[in-house]
Amino acid sequence: MRINELYSDILMENTQYEFKAVLNQDNPIKWAKTIVAFANGDGGYIFVGVSNERDAFGLSLEEVDKTKNLVAVENDRHIFPHAKISYLLRSVDDNADHFVLGIRVYPAESVVRYREGDFNETVYVKGDGNSTPATPEDIISLSKRKFGVDNETTEKMYSADQWTDYIDLCKTYRSDGAEPGIKELQNEEIVSKDGFVKSGFLMFKDDYNGDDSLICCRLWRGKNKTGIVLDTLKVKGPISKGLKSAIAFIERNTKTGWKKTPAGGREEVLSYPREAIREALVNAFAHRDYSINGTQIDVDIYLDRIDIVSPGSWLLPKDYNEYPAGSIPSIRRNTIIAACFDVANLMERGGTGFQTMIESYKDVPEDKQPCVMIYPGFLDLRLYDKLYETTDDFKEMTDAELVLHLLEDGPKSASELQSATTYGSRSRFLEEVINPLIKDEKIYREGGIKSPKSVYKIKK
Incomplete structure (x- = not known):
């Protein structure tokens, strides 16, 4: 049986349809990239149980179930954001022993990636009968419809008393020193018309503590x-x-x-x-x-x-x-976070x-x-550094300069100071660095010379 006998409008593989005899579980990228590519385009169908020559021989019900499970596992583990998928079956014989499994992939709202490890992601796009890695130009085109990870409307209502740190940022950098009002935040789509904040704005909330920040x-x-x-x-x-x-x-x-x-x-x-x-x-x-x-x-x-x-x-x-x-050129990966900086005049x-x-x-x-x-x-x-090597004052720190720099942040013990220098001998460190600084009245010791609690401070 030919595939067009099951689906009269399907004549060959193209940007909407692709045929697979089976889905190889040992090399899933061969077919998973097609799911990613369809999701990044206008959607499409993968018909499993069909040869490249358009012969529809079908799968047993057991094979259908295994194929659907394989797709679900791959979608859950390696495709981000997860592709939206549905299935349809057509029998290829009178006894209904074998079926062509149609995997329908819906177009995604954001750019979909195939992820192999934390730092190995590939965006695929659909060609005429094949799926290929996206070029930078393809990604920019896809990004035009990508809302980003920060543009989802949450169930959190905006209340100024929970965004005080962000409001302080706005007051610091806005030319009018003013606090942004709810209408301004809504006009920038940072807050919905109903008062609910977008997910990107949650990252500016006073109690936000996500690892991604x-x-x-x-x-x-x-x-x-x-x-x-x-x-x-x-x-x-x-x-x-x-x-x-x-x-x-x-x-x-x-x-x-x-x-x-x-x-x-x-x-x-x-x-x-x-x-x-x-x-x-x-x-x-x-x-x-x-x-x-x-x-x-x-x-x-x-x-x-x-x-x-x-x-x-x-x-x-x-x-x-x-x-x-x-x-x-400006391409915004996170539209809401960028809009928050816009409002703050940053x-x-x-x-x-x-x-x-x-x-x-x-x-x-x-x-x-x-x-x-x-x-x-x-x-x-x-x-x-605009000052580096322009004068002799900005050469690499000596150990004495390093000690003074460290003490600017507050008192420190001799062992703390020594650990930041190249000195392995405590006596040499005291003799060659600490004592000359004390003699020059740049620092002083607080506490007894043999006391473990003694610290050094900058002399004002």
Whole structure:
């Protein structure tokens, strides 16, 4: 029997129909990618029990049940978000012993991926009789209909007293210093007309504590991660808290210099312009892929640069270096989170954030301009220290400078200070680092010289 004798309008494989003799359980990607591709398109049918030559020989009822179970398991374990599927049967013989199983895949509201492990995801699209990995251009096209992980309407009603941290963020950065009203949040579709918040806005709620909001900050002594960590910060909570904490961490661990003005005065020069830091962090929070479990935003401060690494693939059709400086198109992975930053005056719909960073670095050489490095599943936005190597004051810290830096955060014991240095001998550390600092009246000891509770403090 031919397939068109069962379904008169089906003549051959195309973008809506595909034939499979059986579904191989040992190599499920061969047919699961078709489910993903149909879900990413207009939907379609996989007919199992049909040869490539359109002969419909069918499956036994036992084989039908095993096939449906195999599809359900694969959909549950490897297809995200899960594809919506239904089944239909047509008998191929008079005794109804064998059936063609039709697997109907419905079009998805968001981009569907086939996942093999946490960091190996592939988007497939349907061609004429085949399913192929999506190109960056395909993904951008699919993203036009992707609402993102943050656009679902929840059952939580908006109440300003539960979003105080976000409101404080708005007051800090809005030019009018005003609190956003419910009407404004509704106009931006952050809150529904009935007052229910979107899932992305929940990530700004005061008591939010999801693992997906984690941001990890580290200060390294040298130019790579093989050096000593001088300071660390981990923040998990509302996005607004993570943003403010990361900005504060960078500001306390980077330098301020001065340059003469034409009028003879002094002008402050920062290692990293405030607007560049702010834009880089907002970009990381707004565009990271929150669907990748077990990841976080990483902020690493090195001697000469800051790397801000966020999970999520590069969605644009061209490589970063193929776009003119400051003209990278804006594609929003998380529409509601980005809208929340819009309302707080921290992000513009025109995608001018990177241009702002470029402008703040216009007085430095081209090789020190902000840049994006693309890795599989991650983006690294790099900012260079504008003060590094411009004067002798900004060379790598000596052990004495390191001790003073550590004590700026509060009193510490000799053992705590020594552990951050290269000294293995306590006596040499005290003799060569601590005692000279005491003699120069830069620090002092509180407590007896042999007391285990004694600590060192900066002398004001």
